[in-house]
Amino acid sequence: MAAVDPKIEKEISIEEKLFALYDLQKVVSKIDEIKILRGELPLEVQDLEDEIMGLTTRIEHFEKEIGEYTSMIASKKISIEESRIKIARYQEQQKNVRNNREHENLEKEIEFQNLEIELCEKHIREYKALQETKTEEQKNTTTQLAERKSDLEAKRGELEEIVTETKQEEEKLRETAKKIEAKIEPRLLTAFKRIRKNARNGLAVVYINRDACGGCFNKIPAQKQLDIRLRKKIIVCEYCGRILVDQQLAGVAPAETAE
DSSP: OTTHHHHHHHHSOHHHHHHHHHHHHHHHHHHHHHHHHHHHHHHHHHHHHHHHHHHHHHHHHHHHHHHHHHHHHHHHHHHHHHHHHHHHHHHHHHTTOSSHHHHHHHHHHHHHHHHHHHHHHHHHHHHHHHHHHHHHHHHHHHHHHHHHHHHHHHHHHHHHHHHHHHHHHHHHHHHHHHHHHTTSOHHHHHHHHHHHHHSTTSOSEEEOBTTBOTTTOOBOOHHHHHHHHHTSSOEEOTTTOOEEEOHHHHTSSOGGGOO
16 A cells, blocks of 8 residues: 555656645645635625615715705795784885884884895895705716716626626536546645645746745745755745746747757
8 A cells, every 4th residue: 555655756747746836836826816716706896785775875965954944944934924014014114103202112122124125135045055066066966876876787797697607617627636636646736735725826836937936925045946956856935935947837938948
């Protein structure tokens, strides 16, 4: 039973292991991208739903304020009518006054009611101006709400479409990942998953880019770069622990440039 693993190790070269590891990295990175895409879209939908809720509440407040101004204007008009009735009554009483004092008192009452009318008319003008402002704001907010509802409908459709598409794609990628994992020895696969889990961007295998690690961007010595290109052993970055491969293996450099 113990002879199985050594046999597998002899059949699979280091180079093949590196190819398998890098292929696995590409597949799981695509799965990560799908998760990120899915993660952003629901948030965008939620943001739009929250904004729509806020706009709806704002419109309701505008309606309430506009209604209050309508009531206040009506109240002031009633006050004006009451003052006019009083003025008419006082003017009628002036015809039957017995002395100047009574006449002066009635004049003061008439003057006071005229001031009340002027004040009410001033308030009515103010309320109407505020009402017009709120009505305009309500109109603009209603337009904005309609636009956001349209955006939400489109975004929901996009989300449903992407979820459907990515679900199928993700299932295929997971099947591909399983097939690749079957080619990698358990010890190496465990190391790959551990490195990937600890890596901020989920990259466990990276290629050399501009003489530096493609994960942490620290410089890699020339001798180590040569060893990596030879593919005789699995080499990890001494700074971040990621598995390193050359650009040719990663498919980002033409074969003739690799030594």
